[in-house]
Amino acid sequence: MLITVFTPAYNRGNLLPNLYFSLCQQRYKNFEWLIIDDGSGDNTETVVNEFICHQEKGFKIRYIKKNNGGKHTAINLGVQLAEGELFFIVDSDDSLPDNSLELISSVYLQSSADDSLGGVCGYMAHHSGDLIGHFVKTDLFKANTRELQYKYNVSWDMAEIFKTAVLKEFPFPEFDDEKFCPEDLVLFRVSRKYSLLVFPNVVYFRDYLDGGLTDNIIRIRMKSPFASTLFYSELNKEHIPFLAKVKAAINYYRFKFCISNKKQETLISKYWIWTLPFGYIMHLMDIKNVVKAEN
Numbered sequence: 001m002l003i004t005v006f007t008p009a010y011n012r013g014n015l016l017p018n019l020y021f022s023l024c025q026q027r028y029k030n031f032e033w034l035i036i037d038d039g040s041g042d043n044t045e046t047v048v049n050e051f052i053c054h055q056e057k058g059f060k061i062r063y064i065k066k067n068n069g070g071k072h073t074a075i076n077l078g079v080q081l082a083e084g085e086l087f088f089i090v091d092s093d094d095s096l097p098d099n100s101l102e103l104i105s106s107v108y109l110q111s112s113a114d115d116s117l118g119g120v121c122g123y124m125a126h127h128s129g130d131l132i133g134h135f136v137k138t139d140l141f142k143a144n145t146r147e148l149q150y151k152y153n154v155s156w157d158m159a160e161i162f163k164t165a166v167l168k169e170f171p172f173p174e175f176d177d178e179k180f181c182p183e184d185l186v187l188f189r190v191s192r193k194y195s196l197l198v199f200p201n202v203v204y205f206r207d208y209l210d211g212g213l214t215d216n217i218i219r220i221r222m223k224s225p226f227a228s229t230l231f232y233s234e235l236n237k238e239h240i241p242f243l244a245k246v247k248a249a250i251n252y253y254r255f256k257f258c259i260s261n262k263k264q265e266t267l268i269s270k271y272w273i274w275t276l277p278f279g280y281i282m283h284l285m286d287i288k289n290v291v292k293a294e295n
Contacts, residue, residue, distance in 0.1 A: 004084030008074035013044035022095035039068030070179030072172035118194025119162035122203035144191030225258035233267035253279025
C-alpha cells in the first residue's frame with residue numbers, strides 16, 4: 001500500500017463525514033484511512049463505524065481509540081500502525097480534492113529512489129477554492145521545512161506528506177501531563193537530514209475553525225511548556241536569520257516561566273540571557289490575556 005491517510009480525531013465526529021466523502025471521491029485507490037481517536041467523548045466512534053459498515057469505495061478504514069494524550073501522541077501511534085509507504089496527516093475538519101492522492105502518488109513515484117527525500121509537499125486551499133499563500137515556484141523543486149520558511153518565506157501551511165519510515169525515525173517527544181507538541185519541532189529535525197519534493201498543485205482543503213489548535217495556540221503552549229521550550233531552544237540553534245533566533249530565544253523564556261520546576265536545565269546558550277526580560281514581559285501579557293478570555 002502506498003499511502004496512509006491519517007486522521008487524529010478528538011470530538012469532531014460531526015465533521016468527519018465531509019472528509020470521508022472526499023476520500024470516497026478519490027481517483028486513486030491504493031490507500032488506507034487510519035483514524036486514531038484521541039479519547040473523544042462525542043459520537044466519533046459511532047460515525048466511523050457507520051463508514052466501516054457501509055464501506056464500498058475500495059479503500060481500507062481502520063479505527064483505534066486511545067486515552068487522550070494530544071495530537072502528537074496520536075501521530076506517534078498512527079506512524080507505528082501505518083501500512084502505507086507515505087504518511088499523509090489530514091485533520092478531521094479538512095478534506096481533499098478528488099485528484100489529491102493521484103497527484104501525490106505520481107510525484108512521489110517519480111522520485112521514490114532518491115534517499116535524500118523524506119517525502120513530497122503540495123499546497124493547501126480553502127474549501128472556497130482560494131489558495132492559501134501562493135505558489136513559490138511553478139515547477140518541481142527540492143527544499144526542507146527550514147528552507148521553505150526562511151529561504152522561500154513560506155509563512156502559511158503546506159501539505160507535507162512524509163515517508164512513514166522517516167516519521168518513525170523522528171517521533172514526537174512525549175512529556176508527562178502535556179498534551180501538545182509543536183509539529184515544527186519534528187519537521188525541523190527531519191529537515192536536518194531530508195528534503196521534500198515540492199510541487200505546484202493543491203492537494204488539501206482547509207479552513208480554520210474556532211476552538212481548534214490554531215485559535216488557542218498561546219494558551220495551549222502555556223500548558224505544555226516542556227515541549228514548547230524544547231522547540232524554541234532547538235529553533236534558536238538552527239541556521240536561520242539572527243532576528244528569528246532572537247524571537248526564538250524570547251519565546252523560549254516566555255514559556256519557560258510556565259514551568260513550575262525552576263531547576264529545569266537551561267536549553268539555550270547563556271548568550272541569549274539578555275532576551276529573558278522580553279520573554280518575561282510576554283509571559284505576563286499571556287497570563288493577562290488568558291485570564292481576560294476566561295472571564
